[in-house]
Amino acid sequence: MHLPHTPSAFLWRYVKLFRGQFICLVAFMLIWALNESLFPYFLKLFVEGVTHVDPAGSLWENFKFPIVGITVCWLTMEIAMRLSGVISYYLYPAFRAKMREDTFDWVKDQSVDYFSSNLAGSIGAKIADIPKSSHQIIDHFIWYVIAIFFVFVSSIVVVAQASFVFTALITLWCATHMGITFYYLEEVQSKSSDHYESIATLNGETVDIINNASSMKFFSRVGFETQRIKTFQATEIKKSKSATWAIQKVDFFRGFAALCFMLTTISLLLKGWKDGWLSVGDFPLVAMTSFNLLGLIWHMSMTLVDIFQDIGILRGSLSLLRHEHSVQDKPTALEISVPYGEIEFKNVVFGYRKNMPLFSGLSVRIKALEKVGLVGFSGSGKTTFVNLILRAFDIGSGEILIDGQNIANVTQASLREHVTLIPQDTNLFHRSVKENLTYGNLNATDEEIEAAARKAHCHGFIQKLENGYDTVVGERGLKLSGGQRQRLAIARAFLKNTPILLLDEATSALDSETEKDIQVSLLELMANKTTLIVAHRLSTLKHMDRILVFDKGQIIEEGSQKELLKKGGHFAHLWSLQHEGFLPDKE
Template structure:
């Protein structure tokens, strides 16, 4: 088309103005065609994403409740691991016939290098995976024989990377206890040292936090997660580097709040900063799926074993992952 137009202009069948006008119209038409093609490509990509999401949503869960499983009812939050065996690869088990008893109300610290089994230990306690052998009991009840909902409702967890929803701060904190009143949410946020920064925001507790809490700093997101746990008041509390993203002053203040809610709970704390475990009743040192040391911090330091090695490396500026 454009070639024919050019020949016509050369033979002086059209004016320069006609040539320019038709050229501009042709260019505009091509731009619209390109835009439509781009939008069609975007639409196809979005349809692909929807198909992938639907396939994941419709996929059956690997971990199912036992038929007619009762809810977990905890009066005494004691945890017992009875000769458990587990591995992500069944041919290479991480835990082999591991047994452990955590008394009700005990405060337990978990330490060890990356891959030692600390996170897997927590995931098994939450029943994200089923065991290959053995059993885990909470208050004498096998967690594989109770409903998963009641199990996880009985455990409050503060992860290293807190997950927030694109909702208001009030709704994000209330996720810890959906029936909580506004007053209970505000009280929990005060104890988690986040009421002050929330009050400074233009919309206060009605401020939207963005996807995954992108509008908040790492420390602020962590304090929201701590407020959730405080609000939940679960009999078992798990902390995975819960104060790692906080400054020293805020961490010290929050440690007081955590100490208060840990008083009536069985607490399990994963920490790479070993000094935060000073008040634990026991510290379990993991290595390649085995608990190689078990005792108070002072007892482990006096033993001059693996924990002492970790302690010395941390004092020298190297913090194991």
């Protein structure tokens, strides 16, 4: 489902979804606005009552009309406000939740590559900003723009009862005030968004320092970071001053216009009373309405800056939705079925950038249950090869077949249910060990979890953790060592237990003791599975049926370790460069 990309179309979509509630909200707001403009009229009746009091009648008889009027008015307004509160109580949380769900829905279908090339923090902030700014824009628009405009219209109608002169005067002042506001709006808006940016940068920098707190401490760079943050803080202060100054400047002109308006109103009131075209009651009517409008319209023009600011934020955040999904299921996509686990690349053309193919016509077949090692210098395309099997990217031309089915024609979900990848760095959720393990199989029982953990040689260290299997592993699993994280990944793969297994082998994280354990676990895991391992470790390669030697996106040699060594080609060259049991990453 495509969501609209522009703020107006996006907001309209959700307002329409909740139209019944929004209509009620606006109706209650109109009742409030109408009453707001009627109060000065009742005040006029009071004052006129005082000046023309009938000595024979009681107070009630003299003032019953304004008393009843003002009470009814107030009660109606109270009821309207409380009802609008009830509606907001139900409306806004649902309104925000729907937006957040839809946005998340869109983002989650992005390709794996999208997430590795966009900062998680920035995606998260945008998902949070969309509902927040939308709520504010709509709420401000209803209560400050529509409501105050309505108060304005009804007030000038009420004031016209006294004299059209005041209607004209109020309209003139309003036009001047809004003219000044719009004349400077661009400047105020750009300065406040500069200020907003500088706050965002400052926050981003602070978060970056916290993320790298251990480096800061161990490199003894606390003072350096304090100094560095000060420069961002200084920018923030400068931008804040500049934004405040821009607002002060507009306020100066608006203030001057307001002063002229009030002085003219008072002079005209006095003159009208002296010349006899105004009654005593018109004094409070006109004065109160004018003061009231002065405050409201001033408020509205301040809020306009917020509204435009939020529109800017919303427009920025909606960039999330402008990014098309690069890997999509075809409408006709079926579930894949993988009874054997044979993988075949047929003339695969793929490149990360246009006109720069990494694979230009790669063909290779991996038999069911075969154990294949991928070797080659860094950048030769091993990780890409493995990722293409999971359809992390769509290929330019050619086919990738699993048990004869083109992976571009099946659902991504079913494909990934049948393939397990253990990546080079194991990322864990900030959840318990158990939750991280069952990610491979949500229905695994405690016994199955423990059995998998034992097979992966991690039961021992898990038991020694603070809360055993319930220990929360820390953000990205940072509370565990690299080797421990990798063993959890292997346990998780045992639980997922798919016919195809892909490993982007880590070379550095393991000490030799752990490595031996992992070696045993891996062999067990690989049994009865088609397995591809990107391998640097000679001890791993020893167990492979076949080795594919990658160079600049091509498979330049293939065969068993023995055959390749005998051949004396690229693999033999890599072999000659081996160091402490590892093939080199680069020459």
